[in-house]
Amino acid sequence: MALLEIRRLTHFFGGLRAVADFNLRLEGGELLGLIGPNGAGKTTVFNLVCGFYKPTEGDIFFLDKDIAGLRPHAVTAMGIARTFQNIRLWNTLSVFDNLCIAQHFRLGYGLGDVVLRTGRFVTRERHVRRTAEELLEIMGLRHYAQERPGNLPYGMQRRLEIARALATQPKLLLLDEPAAGMNPGEIDQLVETIRWIRESFTLTIWLIEHHMRVVMSVCERVQVLDFGQTIADGPPEAIKQDPRVIQAYLGSEELSHA
Amino acid sequence: MRRHRGLWLYAAFSLAILWVCGHEMLTAYAQLVLMFIGINIILSSSLNLINGYMGEFSCGHAGFMAVGAYVSSILNVWLFTSHKVFGPPVLSPSSAVYLFPLTLLAGACAAALAGLLVAFPSFRTRGDYLAIITLAVNYIVKSSVENIQAIGGARGFMGMRKVIEEMEAVWRIPWIMLWILVFTGLTVWVLHRFVSSSYGKGIVAIRDDEIAAEIMGVDTRRMKLAAFMLSSGMAGLAGGLFAHILGYINPGTFTIMKSTEVMVMVYLGGMGSLSGSVLSAVLFTLILEVLRPLQVIKWVVIPLLLILLMLWRPEGIMGDRELTDVFPRLRRWFSADKGDVHGAP
Ligand SMILES: Nc1ncnc2c1ncn2[C@@H]1O[C@H](COP(=O)(O)OP(=O)(O)OP(=O)(O)O)[C@@H](O)[C@H]1O
């Protein structure tokens, strides 16, 4: 059984075809990259998978269940979590609370338990807090627990987004340009983190990235999107040499970063 | 005992007030002001849930207050007194003593249901557009009441005084003061627990970034339902209590003007600060009373104060902090009931 299977996924924004006939079969444990020039439709694919858009056409199966059209929180509950290209943390809440709220869908108690402070509330809430503390620890964010996310250095905010996604205990983690805006030192650290997360959480990771250094060093398979179309799919070395990919990137310097 | 220090403190305070009132040591006027303070605390802290914590702009709180006021008043008059439209009492009038809180809660439930009129649209729209919807709901409620002649229409509805008298005939204590104290405490307590739980903080996440909240697993629709129903239900509770203080209500009380008053309290206290809302409700009620001799000019002075506030301290008295953040020593008293669940990690 594939972890994620996407068939003939197509999405239109008005007359603009952002994603065209996108297919993917993702097995558990893979580390897949999605690249392509600006506006190729990469983020749109993620938005479709996580339920933010309902696809114009096509199917998305996660663990053999059709998830196209589910509301995003329900998709998250099934085990897909993501980070955002433009960091979207909850900025008036503490770093710690950011990690607690990401467990919202599996709090396991309701309004009545909150008001009456039932045993269930106390044990579940304690569990939520422990999970958040563990994540702070392993992601090196402990020091910032009570800070507001906006006060963190940029690289740390990106780490916090990853930590928040992990707090949902996903089976599939989508990272949308995790290295964007990072300096080389932070990028090296990120590459380490991504590798380490996959090992220790036994996760499947699907990532969009412009920094070829990241893509080439962590991905086992790369898909290339251009104008919504998949123009290449294969191991990173082969992708680098593919004339269609080079053509798509012509004029942009990005591939030369590799 | 230690765990619920704040609760015990409040219970002692309430008993003291009731004792003082029962022994006629407070003038009727002072008692009235105290009762209005309680009601304003309920109104402002419940509106803060929406306007402060959830970041929406609801300006129809008085509409929900009206629903609670009318439903509980009608229930009480119908059940416990003889009325020219509703006929003789359905239940024995003395049973009002223990059924009174239930009719109040019934009013609150009706108001919570009316809250759905805002909650459902909030799934699709927010900000200015939702604000206009809240305004519309306020008008709908007021106009509906005005047009139902059986409950007095624009002339208003009365007879609740008799219910209180029946209760006092059974046991001579200041009943309405008692229930205002109980429900004010309860409201603040429930809201405090709600907003300090991971569950309730989901609505703050909606305020900060609704899309991220939904995508990271917060069922935003359910949280909006919970927040709007809780908030409007509490407004209904305040309405029910309010109706029984004077024993007379009319739709003219529950206009946009009243909603604005509540909003002023929320902004004065600080959005997203529960203790701010409590403080500002006390302060605002007192200011209103002090300025009473000014009569109509009052409504020039108060908005002027609001303008000054917005210019010099737009975040209100407390901003989004709580009293316990400003005076950490207070934690000994009030955060004890948070148990070990909510201390800093
Ligand atoms: N909500 C939207 N409404 C209309 N058009 C959109 C919307 N979101 C994206 N698009 C368009 O769809 C196309 C694909 O956008 P998308 O954000 O998926 O690209 P991308 O591959 O992630 O690019 P980048 O590398 O710049 O992040 C673009 O032409 C974009 O302008």
Ligand SMILES: [Mg+2]
């Ligand atoms: Mg993108």
